[in-house]
Amino acid sequence: MSATVMQRRPAVRALLADRPADLLVIAGLGTPAYDLFDAGDHDGNFYLWGAMGGAAMVGLGLALARPANPVLVLTGDGEALMGLGALATIGARKPSNLSIAVLDNGHFGETGMQRSHTSLGTDLTAVAAACGFAWTATAATVEEARALAPRLADRSGPALIRLVVGAEPLPKTLPPRDGAYLKTRFRANLGLAPA
Amino acid sequence: MSDATAPADTSTAAWKDAVFAALKGTGVTIVNYVPDAGHARLISLAEADPEITTVVLTTEEEGVAASAGAWLGGARAVLLMQSSGVGNCINMLSLVEACRFPMLMLVTMRGEWAEFNPWQVPMSRATETVLAAMGVRVVRVERAEEAAEVVSAAADLAYGSEQAVAVLFAQRLIGRKVWK
Numbered sequence: 001m002s003a004t005v006m007q008r009r010p011a012v013r014a015l016l017a018d019r020p021a022d023l024l025v026i027a028g029l030g031t032p033a034y035d036l037f038d039a040g041d042h043d044g045n046f047y048l049w050g051a052m053g054g055a056a057m058v059g060l061g062l063a064l065a066r067p068a069n070p071v072l073v074l075t076g077d078g079e080a081l082m083g084l085g086a087l088a089t090i091g092a093r094k095p096s097n098l099s100i101a102v103l104d105n106g107h108f109g110e111t112g113m114q115r116s117h118t119s120l121g122t123d124l125t126a127v128a129a130a131c132g133f134a135w136t137a138t139a140a141t142v143e144e145a146r147a148l149a150p151r152l153a154d155r156s157g158p159a160l161i162r163l164v165v166g167a168e169p170l171p172k173t174l175p176p177r178d179g180a181y182l183k184t185r186f187r188a189n190l191g192l193a194p195a
Numbered sequence: 196m197s198d199a200t201a202p203a204d205t206s207t208a209a210w211k212d213a214v215f216a217a218l219k220g221t222g223v224t225i226v227n228y229v230p231d232a233g234h235a236r237l238i239s240l241a242e243a244d245p246e247i248t249t250v251v252l253t254t255e256e257e258g259v260a261a262s263a264g265a266w267l268g269g270a271r272a273v274l275l276m277q278s279s280g281v282g283n284c285i286n287m288l289s290l291v292e293a294c295r296f297p298m299l300m301l302v303t304m305r306g307e308w309a310e311f312n313p314w315q316v317p318m319s320r321a322t323e324t325v326l327a328a329m330g331v332r333v334v335r336v337e338r339a340e341e342a343a344e345v346v347s348a349a350a351d352l353a354y355g356s357e358q359a360v361a362v363l364f365a366q367r368l369i370g371r372k373v374w375k
Contacts, residue, residue, distance in 0.1 A: 026264070046267060051290040054260030058290075061264025061272060064225055064248050069268075085253030089261075093250055179294030183267065192269045195297075195357045 005166040006141055008103050012039045012074065014145035015101055015163070020070060020153045024062060024186075027175075028055035028075030030110040032103055036074050037175035043189035046182055047175040053082030056100050060090050063098040066190070070097050070153040077104040077118045084127065090158050091131030099152050099159040100128075105167040113167060128160035140164040203370020204232040204303075211236040213343035214301075218273055221350035223299075224248060225265050225272035227258035233303030233369040234275045255280035256287035263296045271354055274300045278307075278322040278363070279315060288329040291359045298331070298359035299350050308366040322363065331359040337368060 012035045016025075024044045027033040033047040048055055059073035080087075080102045090098065106119035118124060125136035134157050139145040148161055176182060184194050201207070215237055218226075226241040227250045228234060241247045252258050258274040265272040276284075281302060291298045306312075306319025326333050334349060336342045342364070349360040 024268075048290070050293060051260060051263075051287055054256065054263075054287055054290060057257045057260035058264035058267070060250070061225070061227075061261035061266075061270075062268045063264075064250070064261075065265045065268025065270030083257070086257055086260075088253050089250065089257055179290070183294045183296065186267055187269065190269060195355065 006139070006145070006164060007168070008035055008105070008163070008165040009038055009170065010142050011103065011139070011145045011163045011165050012036060014142045015149050015152070015161070016040070017146055017149050022069050023072060023152060024066065024069050025072045025074060026055055026059045026062065028073070028079040030076060030079070031170070032074050032076050032079070033175055034170070034173050035103065038173040041175065043185055045175070046186045049177045049179070052079055053086075055079055056083055056086040056090060059098055059100065060086070060093065060095060063095040064093070067097060070155070071099070072152055073098070073100045075100070075102055076109070077102055077106060077116050077124065078108045080124060081117050081122065087128050087131040087133070087160070091128070091133055094132065094134070094158055096134070096155045096157050098157050099161060101161040101163055103163050103165050105165050107167045109167060125160055125162050133158045133160050136160045136162070138162045138164060202232070202373035204372050205235045206370065207236050208339065210339035210342045212240065214346050215240040217343040217347040218350065219244075219246070221271065221347055221354065223271045223273045223350065225250065225262075225270055226275065227252055227261045227272055228275035229255050229258070229277070229280050231275065231277040231303050232372065233277070233364060234301070237275065255283040259284050259287040259291065259298065262298055263290055263294065266296050274298070276300065276302055278302055278304045279318045281322045281325055282318050285325060285329060288331065288359065292330045295357045296359075297353040297357045299353040300331070300361040301346065302361055302363045303369050304363055304366040306366070309371050310366065311372065326361050331361050333361050333363060335363045335365060337365045339368060342368070
């Protein structure tokens, strides 16, 4: 693979450069969750360790509950493909504060690096556009990813950002996996009391 | 459509209005739903209410994830579906248990009483078993006069104690689907 292919962790750090204080981030299971944690843990991060296909919908529920906060869903192409219907649901609801960033390496990296549908014909930006997303973008370089960062908070969504990244294996950097802890921490960050 | 001409499962009925009032009374502001004739009245009331955000889903497990996300942000959501949709939720309910999210599901039963369509029967038979297996508390509503109270109590259990609760509306209560 060419040395010019963007690596996923610099891509995530570029997208989260100058992270807005009120930005809330949902990470899909697997490598995107590790990438988000590697970019810097934050009480406004919620890491999924399962719920494959559900990351975008967790983001939609959050975006509707917190219309004043920008919400980012950071996930992978395999996770996004499993929940493709969510793009139609989000396109129907059109939350302006929701962005979905897909780390697209064209492979199912957690399960043996089989080629995914994005290597076999599916263009997730075209799907999102066809579902009524307000805008989509593709970033293939760190500079392009960094240029999109300010748009996460500009309430112009729903948006789908495709980050074209390499499929090289990386060391795992594991966030906490106690879901109740992560939930309570996330809610406390928003001033919400435990039950 | 008036009650005189509507099939029973899409008709208006006082208990359906009372269920909506119970949801409002417990602070639900988001209604995630897969359309179902038995829920048609509830959905139309929700869509007409400026304090309620409705989300039409392409499949039921989307609603499990969306309701969890709503709670992360401090909002109470309810998920409406038909019994056939319960099967679509199975793995996503792991999210609910792993994070101890509250989850309130209102399920209209098919395939259990005067059912015309045999394809509805298997999932109907499995509905309670599947929910229980995934840690969801199940309560059935058989009589119209108890519906609102059961929904209100289920909501209090779900949101007060961060539990997953499914209220199953019996097909006999919903009424016959008219095939003509």
